[in-house]
Amino acid sequence: MSNKLQSILVLVGLIVAIIIVFLLVFTIRGEERDHDKIIIGSKEFTEQLILAELLAQLIEAKTELKVERKTGLGGTLICFGALEKGEIDLYPEYTGTGLKAILKHEENITDSEEVYELVKKKFMAEYNLEWLKSFGFNNTYALAMRKEHADSLGISKISDFLAHSELACGFTAEFNERDDGYPGLVRHYGFRFESDPKDLDPGLMYKAVKEKEVDVISAFATDGRIQAYNLKVLDDDKKFFPPYYAAPVVRSAILEKNSKLGDILNSLADHIDDVDMSRMNYEVDNDGKSPSQVAKEFLTREGFLRKKD
Protein backbone atom coordinates (compact mmCIF):
# COMPACT_ATOMS: atom_id res chain seq x y z
CA MET A 1 0.00 0.00 0.00
CA SER A 2 2.16 2.85 1.27
CA ASN A 3 5.01 0.74 -0.05
CA LYS A 4 4.58 2.17 -3.54
CA LEU A 5 4.40 5.71 -2.22
CA GLN A 6 7.59 5.12 -0.29
CA SER A 7 9.37 3.84 -3.41
CA ILE A 8 8.37 6.93 -5.34
CA LEU A 9 9.54 9.17 -2.51
CA VAL A 10 12.94 7.45 -2.41
CA LEU A 11 13.36 7.76 -6.19
CA VAL A 12 12.35 11.41 -6.20
CA GLY A 13 14.69 12.01 -3.27
CA LEU A 14 17.60 10.45 -5.17
CA ILE A 15 16.88 12.52 -8.26
CA VAL A 16 16.61 15.75 -6.26
CA ALA A 17 19.87 14.87 -4.50
CA ILE A 18 21.73 14.35 -7.78
CA ILE A 19 20.33 17.59 -9.22
CA ILE A 20 21.66 19.43 -6.17
CA VAL A 21 25.05 17.79 -6.66
CA PHE A 22 24.99 18.85 -10.32
CA LEU A 23 24.20 22.45 -9.38
CA LEU A 24 27.03 22.40 -6.84
CA VAL A 25 29.51 20.99 -9.34
CA PHE A 26 28.50 23.54 -11.98
CA THR A 27 28.85 26.37 -9.48
CA ILE A 28 32.30 25.19 -8.45
CA ARG A 29 33.37 24.82 -12.07
CA GLY A 30 32.15 28.40 -12.57
CA GLU A 31 31.73 28.78 -16.30
CA GLU A 32 30.07 32.16 -16.29
CA ARG A 33 30.85 33.90 -19.51
CA ASP A 34 33.16 36.86 -19.56
CA HIS A 35 31.14 39.86 -20.68
CA ASP A 36 34.11 41.88 -21.86
CA LYS A 37 34.83 39.34 -24.56
CA ILE A 38 33.25 39.00 -27.93
CA ILE A 39 32.48 35.34 -28.54
CA ILE A 40 32.43 34.29 -32.16
CA GLY A 41 30.76 31.04 -33.18
CA SER A 42 30.61 29.12 -36.43
CA LYS A 43 29.38 25.86 -37.85
CA GLU A 44 31.80 23.04 -38.51
CA PHE A 45 32.84 23.43 -42.12
CA THR A 46 35.69 25.13 -43.92
CA GLU A 47 33.91 28.26 -45.09
CA GLN A 48 32.35 28.98 -41.70
CA LEU A 49 35.69 28.52 -39.99
CA ILE A 50 37.34 30.94 -42.40
CA LEU A 51 34.56 33.53 -42.02
CA ALA A 52 34.72 33.30 -38.23
CA GLU A 53 38.48 33.85 -38.42
CA LEU A 54 38.03 36.85 -40.74
CA LEU A 55 35.61 38.45 -38.28
CA ALA A 56 37.74 37.57 -35.25
CA GLN A 57 40.99 38.88 -36.73
CA LEU A 58 39.27 42.05 -37.95
CA ILE A 59 37.92 42.80 -34.47
CA GLU A 60 41.32 42.06 -32.93
CA ALA A 61 43.07 44.37 -35.36
CA LYS A 62 40.66 47.30 -35.18
CA THR A 63 39.53 47.34 -31.54
CA GLU A 64 40.81 46.68 -28.06
CA LEU A 65 38.17 44.01 -27.52
CA LYS A 66 39.14 40.45 -26.65
CA VAL A 67 37.81 37.75 -28.90
CA GLU A 68 37.02 34.18 -27.98
CA ARG A 69 36.42 31.59 -30.70
CA LYS A 70 33.73 28.98 -30.12
CA THR A 71 33.87 27.73 -33.65
CA GLY A 72 32.93 24.36 -35.09
CA LEU A 73 29.48 23.99 -33.53
CA GLY A 74 27.38 21.15 -34.92
CA GLY A 75 24.84 22.68 -37.28
CA THR A 76 22.54 25.64 -37.83
CA LEU A 77 20.23 25.08 -34.90
CA ILE A 78 23.04 24.64 -32.37
CA CYS A 79 24.70 27.87 -33.58
CA PHE A 80 21.43 29.74 -33.60
CA GLY A 81 20.40 28.33 -30.22
CA ALA A 82 23.71 29.41 -28.72
CA LEU A 83 23.30 32.91 -30.20
CA GLU A 84 19.76 33.23 -28.92
CA LYS A 85 20.85 32.20 -25.42
CA GLY A 86 23.73 34.70 -25.53
CA GLU A 87 26.42 32.03 -25.29
CA ILE A 88 27.94 33.39 -28.46
CA ASP A 89 27.67 36.98 -29.72
CA LEU A 90 27.80 36.48 -33.45
CA TYR A 91 28.26 33.91 -36.19
CA PRO A 92 28.14 33.95 -39.96
CA GLU A 93 24.79 32.79 -41.33
CA TYR A 94 23.30 32.51 -44.80
CA THR A 95 20.16 34.46 -45.77
CA GLY A 96 18.42 31.40 -47.25
CA THR A 97 19.19 29.33 -44.17
CA GLY A 98 17.81 32.06 -41.93
CA LEU A 99 14.67 32.23 -44.03
CA LYS A 100 14.00 28.51 -44.39
CA ALA A 101 15.66 26.69 -41.49
CA ILE A 102 15.21 29.26 -38.73
CA LEU A 103 12.15 31.34 -39.66
CA LYS A 104 10.52 28.33 -41.39
CA HIS A 105 9.23 30.62 -44.12
CA GLU A 106 7.22 28.53 -46.55
CA GLU A 107 6.92 30.70 -49.63
CA ASN A 108 9.73 30.40 -52.19
CA ILE A 109 11.59 33.67 -52.68
CA THR A 110 14.45 33.81 -55.14
CA ASP A 111 15.23 37.53 -55.13
CA SER A 112 18.31 38.02 -52.97
CA GLU A 113 17.49 41.56 -51.78
CA GLU A 114 14.00 40.55 -50.79
CA VAL A 115 15.27 37.57 -48.77
CA TYR A 116 17.87 39.70 -47.01
CA GLU A 117 15.37 42.43 -46.08
CA LEU A 118 12.89 39.85 -44.83
CA VAL A 119 15.31 37.96 -42.56
CA LYS A 120 16.76 41.24 -41.29
CA LYS A 121 13.32 42.52 -40.32
CA LYS A 122 12.08 39.26 -38.81
CA PHE A 123 15.25 38.42 -36.86
CA MET A 124 15.13 41.86 -35.26
CA ALA A 125 11.45 41.64 -34.41
CA GLU A 126 11.42 38.05 -33.18
CA TYR A 127 14.88 37.46 -31.71
CA ASN A 128 16.46 40.91 -31.31
CA LEU A 129 19.31 39.81 -33.57
CA GLU A 130 20.89 42.04 -36.20
CA TRP A 131 21.89 40.92 -39.70
CA LEU A 132 24.89 42.99 -40.73
CA LYS A 133 25.70 43.58 -44.40
CA SER A 134 26.44 40.57 -46.56
CA PHE A 135 30.02 39.60 -47.43
CA GLY A 136 28.98 39.55 -51.06
CA PHE A 137 29.06 35.89 -52.08
CA ASN A 138 26.21 33.44 -52.54
CA ASN A 139 26.91 29.97 -51.13
CA THR A 140 23.76 28.39 -52.43
CA TYR A 141 22.95 24.70 -52.32
CA ALA A 142 23.81 23.10 -55.60
CA LEU A 143 23.46 19.58 -56.91
CA ALA A 144 26.81 18.37 -58.19
CA MET A 145 28.09 15.32 -60.06
CA ARG A 146 31.45 14.09 -61.36
CA LYS A 147 32.00 16.14 -64.49
CA GLU A 148 32.73 13.26 -66.85
CA HIS A 149 29.78 11.29 -65.46
CA ALA A 150 27.33 14.18 -65.96
CA ASP A 151 28.68 14.82 -69.46
CA SER A 152 28.40 11.17 -70.46
CA LEU A 153 24.73 11.12 -69.38
CA GLY A 154 24.06 14.52 -70.93
CA ILE A 155 22.98 16.08 -67.64
CA SER A 156 23.53 19.79 -67.24
CA LYS A 157 20.51 21.03 -65.32
CA ILE A 158 18.40 19.74 -62.43
CA SER A 159 15.34 19.00 -64.57
CA ASP A 160 17.47 16.49 -66.52
CA PHE A 161 17.05 14.17 -63.53
CA LEU A 162 13.47 13.54 -64.72
CA ALA A 163 15.01 11.06 -67.15
CA HIS A 164 17.65 9.74 -64.74
CA SER A 165 15.92 8.73 -61.52
CA GLU A 166 18.23 5.70 -61.17
CA LEU A 167 21.16 7.78 -59.88
CA ALA A 168 22.37 7.30 -56.30
CA CYS A 169 22.32 10.40 -54.13
CA GLY A 170 24.17 11.34 -50.97
CA PHE A 171 22.95 14.52 -49.31
CA THR A 172 23.70 16.15 -45.98
CA ALA A 173 21.27 15.29 -43.20
CA GLU A 174 20.14 18.91 -43.14
CA PHE A 175 19.48 18.91 -46.89
CA ASN A 176 17.44 15.70 -46.63
CA GLU A 177 15.22 17.27 -44.00
CA ARG A 178 15.00 20.96 -44.76
CA ASP A 179 12.20 22.38 -46.81
CA ASP A 180 14.71 24.20 -49.02
CA GLY A 181 16.43 20.85 -49.52
CA TYR A 182 15.35 17.52 -50.97
CA PRO A 183 11.66 17.50 -49.88
CA GLY A 184 11.04 20.90 -51.45
CA LEU A 185 13.17 20.08 -54.50
CA VAL A 186 11.10 16.98 -55.18
CA ARG A 187 7.88 18.98 -55.03
CA HIS A 188 9.21 21.84 -57.13
CA TYR A 189 10.72 19.77 -59.95
CA GLY A 190 8.32 16.83 -59.84
CA PHE A 191 10.88 14.01 -59.86
CA ARG A 192 12.02 11.56 -57.23
CA PHE A 193 15.10 9.37 -57.17
CA GLU A 194 14.36 5.64 -57.09
CA SER A 195 16.43 4.98 -53.98
CA ASP A 196 16.21 7.33 -51.02
CA PRO A 197 19.19 9.66 -50.72
CA LYS A 198 21.79 8.62 -48.18
CA ASP A 199 22.65 10.93 -45.28
CA LEU A 200 26.28 11.97 -45.56
CA ASP A 201 28.45 14.22 -43.45
CA PRO A 202 29.08 17.50 -45.31
CA GLY A 203 32.82 16.91 -45.05
CA LEU A 204 32.66 13.38 -46.43
CA MET A 205 30.10 13.98 -49.17
CA TYR A 206 32.57 15.30 -51.73
CA LYS A 207 34.90 12.37 -51.26
CA ALA A 208 31.95 9.98 -51.62
CA VAL A 209 31.03 11.36 -55.04
CA LYS A 210 34.66 11.48 -56.13
CA GLU A 211 35.14 7.83 -55.13
CA LYS A 212 31.93 6.94 -57.05
CA GLU A 213 30.11 5.80 -53.91
CA VAL A 214 27.25 8.11 -54.93
CA ASP A 215 26.46 9.99 -58.14
CA VAL A 216 24.83 13.21 -56.97
CA ILE A 217 25.55 15.30 -53.89
CA SER A 218 24.07 18.45 -52.34
CA ALA A 219 27.19 20.56 -52.65
CA PHE A 220 27.72 24.08 -51.42
CA ALA A 221 28.38 26.35 -54.40
CA THR A 222 31.52 27.97 -52.99
CA ASP A 223 33.14 24.79 -51.70
CA GLY A 224 36.75 24.46 -52.78
CA ARG A 225 36.37 20.75 -53.44
CA ILE A 226 34.05 21.31 -56.42
CA GLN A 227 37.07 22.57 -58.27
CA ALA A 228 39.56 20.25 -56.59
CA TYR A 229 37.61 17.08 -57.46
CA ASN A 230 36.49 18.26 -60.90
CA LEU A 231 32.76 18.26 -60.10
CA LYS A 232 30.04 19.84 -62.18
CA VAL A 233 27.35 22.02 -60.59
CA LEU A 234 23.97 21.54 -62.23
CA ASP A 235 21.93 24.53 -63.29
CA ASP A 236 18.90 25.23 -61.06
CA ASP A 237 16.79 25.82 -64.19
CA LYS A 238 13.43 26.11 -62.41
CA LYS A 239 14.80 28.51 -59.77
CA PHE A 240 14.19 26.45 -56.65
CA PHE A 241 17.05 27.30 -54.28
CA PRO A 242 16.73 30.60 -52.43
CA PRO A 243 19.82 32.81 -52.34
CA TYR A 244 22.31 32.08 -49.54
CA TYR A 245 24.29 35.28 -49.10
CA ALA A 246 26.48 35.08 -46.01
CA ALA A 247 26.46 37.83 -43.40
CA PRO A 248 27.33 38.12 -39.71
CA VAL A 249 24.34 37.79 -37.38
CA VAL A 250 24.97 39.65 -34.14
CA ARG A 251 23.17 40.11 -30.83
CA SER A 252 21.82 43.65 -30.73
CA ALA A 253 23.00 44.16 -27.15
CA ILE A 254 26.62 43.70 -28.23
CA LEU A 255 26.27 46.27 -31.01
CA GLU A 256 24.75 48.77 -28.60
CA LYS A 257 27.51 48.23 -26.07
CA ASN A 258 30.31 48.59 -28.61
CA SER A 259 29.20 51.35 -30.94
CA LYS A 260 32.05 50.93 -33.44
CA LEU A 261 31.69 47.16 -33.81
CA GLY A 262 28.91 47.23 -36.41
CA ASP A 263 30.86 49.57 -38.71
CA ILE A 264 34.02 47.54 -38.36
CA LEU A 265 32.32 44.27 -39.26
CA ASN A 266 30.43 45.98 -42.08
CA SER A 267 33.73 47.03 -43.62
CA LEU A 268 33.94 43.49 -45.04
CA ALA A 269 30.59 43.99 -46.83
CA ASP A 270 30.66 43.16 -50.54
CA HIS A 271 34.36 42.47 -50.30
CA ILE A 272 34.27 38.72 -50.85
CA ASP A 273 32.73 37.42 -54.06
CA ASP A 274 32.02 33.82 -55.05
CA VAL A 275 35.46 33.43 -56.62
CA ASP A 276 37.30 34.81 -53.57
CA MET A 277 35.40 32.53 -51.24
CA SER A 278 35.87 29.42 -53.40
CA ARG A 279 39.57 30.16 -53.61
CA MET A 280 39.92 30.53 -49.84
CA ASN A 281 37.99 27.29 -49.30
CA TYR A 282 40.21 25.57 -51.87
CA GLU A 283 43.36 26.75 -50.09
CA VAL A 284 42.16 25.05 -46.92
CA ASP A 285 40.58 21.92 -48.39
CA ASN A 286 43.21 21.23 -50.99
CA ASP A 287 46.42 22.97 -49.97
CA GLY A 288 46.11 22.14 -46.28
CA LYS A 289 46.40 25.70 -45.01
CA SER A 290 44.65 26.53 -41.74
CA PRO A 291 41.52 28.71 -41.77
CA SER A 292 43.26 31.35 -39.64
CA GLN A 293 46.21 31.52 -42.04
CA VAL A 294 43.92 31.90 -45.07
CA ALA A 295 41.88 34.57 -43.29
CA LYS A 296 45.00 36.48 -42.34
CA GLU A 297 46.34 36.40 -45.89
CA PHE A 298 43.04 37.70 -47.25
CA LEU A 299 42.80 40.54 -44.72
CA THR A 300 46.41 41.52 -45.38
CA ARG A 301 45.99 41.42 -49.16
CA GLU A 302 42.85 43.56 -49.00
CA GLY A 303 44.51 46.06 -46.70
CA PHE A 304 42.39 45.47 -43.59
CA LEU A 305 45.31 44.83 -41.29
CA ARG A 306 47.03 48.16 -41.86
CA LYS A 307 47.46 50.44 -38.88
CA LYS A 308 44.27 51.68 -37.26
CA ASP A 309 42.49 54.38 -39.22
Added chain:
Amino acid sequence: MREFGELFLERRGEVWAATLEHLDLTLTAVAMAVLFAVPLGIYISREKNVSASVLGIAGVIQTIPSLALLGFMLTFLGIGAKPAIVALFLYSLLPILRNTFTALNEVDPALKEAARGMGMSSMQTLVKVEIPLSLPVIMAGIRTATVITIGIATLCALIGAGGLGKFIFRGIALNNSGLILLGVIPSAALALIIDFVLGRVEKLLVPKGLKIDKQ
Protein backbone atom coordinates in the same frame (compact mmCIF):
# COMPACT_ATOMS: atom_id res chain seq x y z
CA MET B 1 53.08 8.57 -40.81
CA ARG B 2 56.08 10.90 -40.59
CA GLU B 3 53.81 13.80 -41.50
CA PHE B 4 51.49 12.78 -38.69
CA GLY B 5 54.43 12.71 -36.29
CA GLU B 6 55.35 16.25 -37.27
CA LEU B 7 51.75 17.41 -36.92
CA PHE B 8 51.58 15.82 -33.50
CA LEU B 9 54.77 17.49 -32.32
CA GLU B 10 53.68 20.83 -33.70
CA ARG B 11 50.32 20.73 -31.94
CA ARG B 12 51.17 18.69 -28.85
CA GLY B 13 50.21 21.57 -26.56
CA GLU B 14 46.73 21.67 -28.04
CA VAL B 15 46.41 17.88 -27.97
CA TRP B 16 47.38 17.80 -24.33
CA ALA B 17 44.87 20.53 -23.44
CA ALA B 18 42.14 18.73 -25.36
CA THR B 19 43.01 15.43 -23.65
CA LEU B 20 42.62 17.11 -20.27
CA GLU B 21 39.27 18.60 -21.32
CA HIS B 22 38.20 15.17 -22.49
CA LEU B 23 39.26 13.58 -19.23
CA ASP B 24 37.51 16.29 -17.25
CA LEU B 25 34.19 15.81 -19.08
CA THR B 26 34.36 12.02 -18.82
CA LEU B 27 35.44 11.71 -15.21
CA THR B 28 33.04 14.34 -13.91
CA ALA B 29 30.14 12.66 -15.69
CA VAL B 30 31.09 9.13 -14.61
CA ALA B 31 31.73 10.20 -11.01
CA MET B 32 28.26 11.73 -10.85
CA ALA B 33 26.79 8.62 -12.43
CA VAL B 34 28.48 6.39 -9.82
CA LEU B 35 27.16 8.65 -7.08
CA PHE B 36 23.65 8.31 -8.43
CA ALA B 37 23.44 4.87 -10.03
CA VAL B 38 25.15 2.74 -7.36
CA PRO B 39 22.76 3.76 -4.55
CA LEU B 40 19.85 3.55 -6.97
CA GLY B 41 20.97 0.08 -8.08
CA ILE B 42 21.19 -1.06 -4.46
CA TYR B 43 17.77 0.37 -3.77
CA ILE B 44 16.04 -1.31 -6.72
CA SER B 45 17.67 -4.64 -5.91
CA ARG B 46 15.70 -4.54 -2.66
CA GLU B 47 12.50 -2.99 -4.02
CA LYS B 48 11.73 -5.33 -6.89
CA ASN B 49 8.44 -3.59 -7.70
CA VAL B 50 10.22 -0.51 -9.10
CA SER B 51 13.29 -2.23 -10.57
CA ALA B 52 11.75 -2.96 -13.96
CA SER B 53 10.57 0.60 -14.55
CA VAL B 54 13.82 2.21 -13.36
CA LEU B 55 15.96 -0.06 -15.57
CA GLY B 56 13.50 0.58 -18.39
CA ILE B 57 13.94 4.34 -18.14
CA ALA B 58 17.74 4.01 -18.08
CA GLY B 59 17.48 1.77 -21.15
CA VAL B 60 15.36 4.28 -23.03
CA ILE B 61 17.88 7.06 -22.28
CA GLN B 62 20.61 4.85 -23.71
CA THR B 63 18.79 4.52 -27.02
CA ILE B 64 18.52 8.28 -27.66
CA PRO B 65 21.10 9.16 -30.33
CA SER B 66 23.90 11.18 -28.74
CA LEU B 67 23.65 14.20 -31.00
CA ALA B 68 19.89 14.39 -30.49
CA LEU B 69 20.33 14.39 -26.73
CA LEU B 70 23.00 17.09 -26.97
CA GLY B 71 20.71 19.16 -29.19
CA PHE B 72 17.89 18.73 -26.72
CA MET B 73 20.10 19.78 -23.78
CA LEU B 74 20.92 23.01 -25.64
CA THR B 75 17.48 24.38 -24.90
CA PHE B 76 18.02 24.19 -21.14
CA LEU B 77 21.74 24.38 -20.62
CA GLY B 78 23.10 26.19 -23.66
CA ILE B 79 26.42 25.07 -25.11
CA GLY B 80 29.73 24.13 -23.53
CA ALA B 81 30.67 21.71 -20.78
CA LYS B 82 27.40 21.74 -18.79
CA PRO B 83 25.09 20.08 -21.31
CA ALA B 84 27.94 17.76 -22.28
CA ILE B 85 28.42 16.54 -18.70
CA VAL B 86 24.70 16.03 -18.19
CA ALA B 87 24.41 14.04 -21.43
CA LEU B 88 27.45 11.89 -20.62
CA PHE B 89 26.08 11.33 -17.12
CA LEU B 90 22.83 10.03 -18.59
CA TYR B 91 24.68 7.67 -20.93
CA SER B 92 26.77 6.25 -18.07
CA LEU B 93 23.74 5.34 -15.98
CA LEU B 94 22.63 2.09 -17.57
CA PRO B 95 25.85 0.03 -17.35
CA ILE B 96 26.42 1.03 -13.72
CA LEU B 97 22.82 0.62 -12.68
CA ARG B 98 22.36 -2.71 -14.42
CA ASN B 99 25.60 -4.19 -13.06
CA THR B 100 24.92 -3.02 -9.51
CA PHE B 101 21.42 -4.45 -9.62
CA THR B 102 22.55 -7.77 -11.09
CA ALA B 103 25.52 -8.13 -8.75
CA LEU B 104 23.42 -7.68 -5.62
CA ASN B 105 20.77 -10.02 -6.93
CA GLU B 106 23.34 -12.73 -7.57
CA VAL B 107 24.73 -12.78 -4.03
CA ASP B 108 24.22 -16.32 -2.71
CA PRO B 109 21.13 -16.28 -0.44
CA ALA B 110 22.86 -18.78 1.86
CA LEU B 111 25.56 -16.18 2.63
CA LYS B 112 22.95 -13.55 3.44
CA GLU B 113 21.21 -16.10 5.64
CA ALA B 114 24.49 -16.83 7.42
CA ALA B 115 25.07 -13.12 8.01
CA ARG B 116 21.63 -12.81 9.52
CA GLY B 117 22.32 -15.86 11.64
CA MET B 118 25.41 -14.18 13.04
CA GLY B 119 23.16 -11.36 14.19
CA MET B 120 23.91 -8.75 11.53
CA SER B 121 21.27 -6.12 10.83
CA SER B 122 20.05 -5.67 7.29
CA MET B 123 22.33 -2.61 6.87
CA GLN B 124 25.32 -4.57 8.18
CA THR B 125 24.56 -7.44 5.82
CA LEU B 126 24.53 -4.96 2.93
CA VAL B 127 27.75 -3.17 3.85
CA LYS B 128 29.78 -6.13 5.13
CA VAL B 129 28.60 -8.97 2.93
CA GLU B 130 26.58 -8.01 -0.11
CA ILE B 131 28.51 -4.95 -1.37
CA PRO B 132 31.99 -6.53 -0.98
CA LEU B 133 30.80 -9.63 -2.81
CA SER B 134 29.25 -7.47 -5.56
CA LEU B 135 32.23 -5.18 -6.06
CA PRO B 136 33.87 -6.93 -9.02
CA VAL B 137 30.65 -6.77 -11.06
CA ILE B 138 29.86 -3.19 -9.99
CA MET B 139 33.40 -2.15 -10.95
CA ALA B 140 32.97 -3.89 -14.30
CA GLY B 141 29.90 -1.70 -14.88
CA ILE B 142 31.84 1.44 -14.00
CA ARG B 143 34.66 0.44 -16.34
CA THR B 144 32.21 -0.19 -19.18
CA ALA B 145 30.54 3.16 -18.55
CA THR B 146 33.88 4.98 -18.55
CA VAL B 147 35.09 3.49 -21.82
CA ILE B 148 31.73 4.18 -23.54
CA THR B 149 31.75 7.73 -22.19
CA ILE B 150 35.25 8.44 -23.51
CA GLY B 151 33.94 7.47 -26.93
CA ILE B 152 30.73 9.51 -26.75
CA ALA B 153 32.58 12.53 -25.31
CA THR B 154 34.15 13.12 -28.74
CA LEU B 155 30.71 14.25 -29.93
CA CYS B 156 30.64 16.98 -27.30
CA ALA B 157 32.98 19.01 -29.51
CA LEU B 158 29.90 19.78 -31.62
CA ILE B 159 28.31 21.77 -28.78
CA GLY B 160 31.44 23.71 -27.94
CA ALA B 161 32.56 21.57 -25.00
CA GLY B 162 36.00 20.94 -26.47
CA GLY B 163 37.80 17.66 -25.93
CA LEU B 164 39.49 15.40 -28.44
CA GLY B 165 36.45 15.37 -30.74
CA LYS B 166 37.50 18.88 -31.78
CA PHE B 167 40.33 17.40 -33.86
CA ILE B 168 38.17 14.65 -35.29
CA PHE B 169 35.38 16.93 -36.52
CA ARG B 170 37.79 19.64 -37.61
CA GLY B 171 39.70 17.00 -39.56
CA ILE B 172 36.54 15.77 -41.26
CA ALA B 173 35.45 19.33 -42.06
CA LEU B 174 38.85 20.39 -43.39
CA ASN B 175 39.53 17.17 -45.28
CA ASN B 176 42.62 16.52 -43.17
CA SER B 177 43.13 12.94 -42.02
CA GLY B 178 46.15 13.86 -39.89
CA LEU B 179 43.87 16.01 -37.72
CA ILE B 180 41.38 13.15 -37.39
CA LEU B 181 44.12 10.86 -36.08
CA LEU B 182 45.20 13.58 -33.69
CA GLY B 183 41.83 13.11 -31.99
CA VAL B 184 41.37 9.38 -32.47
CA ILE B 185 44.71 8.08 -31.20
CA PRO B 186 44.74 9.99 -27.89
CA SER B 187 41.11 9.08 -27.16
CA ALA B 188 41.81 5.38 -27.78
CA ALA B 189 44.89 5.60 -25.58
CA LEU B 190 42.87 7.40 -22.93
CA ALA B 191 40.26 4.63 -22.92
CA LEU B 192 42.93 1.94 -22.48
CA ILE B 193 44.78 3.81 -19.73
CA ILE B 194 41.64 4.65 -17.75
CA ASP B 195 40.42 1.07 -18.02
CA PHE B 196 43.78 -0.18 -16.75
CA VAL B 197 43.74 2.25 -13.82
CA LEU B 198 40.21 1.26 -12.87
CA GLY B 199 41.26 -2.39 -13.06
CA ARG B 200 43.93 -1.61 -10.45
CA VAL B 201 41.39 0.23 -8.29
CA GLU B 202 39.16 -2.82 -8.51
CA LYS B 203 41.99 -5.07 -7.27
CA LEU B 204 42.49 -2.75 -4.28
CA LEU B 205 38.82 -2.66 -3.39
CA VAL B 206 37.96 -6.34 -3.67
CA PRO B 207 38.40 -8.06 -0.29
CA LYS B 208 41.35 -10.45 0.10
CA GLY B 209 39.18 -13.44 0.88
CA LEU B 210 37.56 -13.27 -2.57
CA LYS B 211 40.88 -13.12 -4.41
CA ILE B 212 42.27 -16.33 -2.92
CA ASP B 213 39.17 -18.11 -4.11
CA LYS B 214 39.89 -17.21 -7.71
CA GLN B 215 43.23 -18.99 -7.86
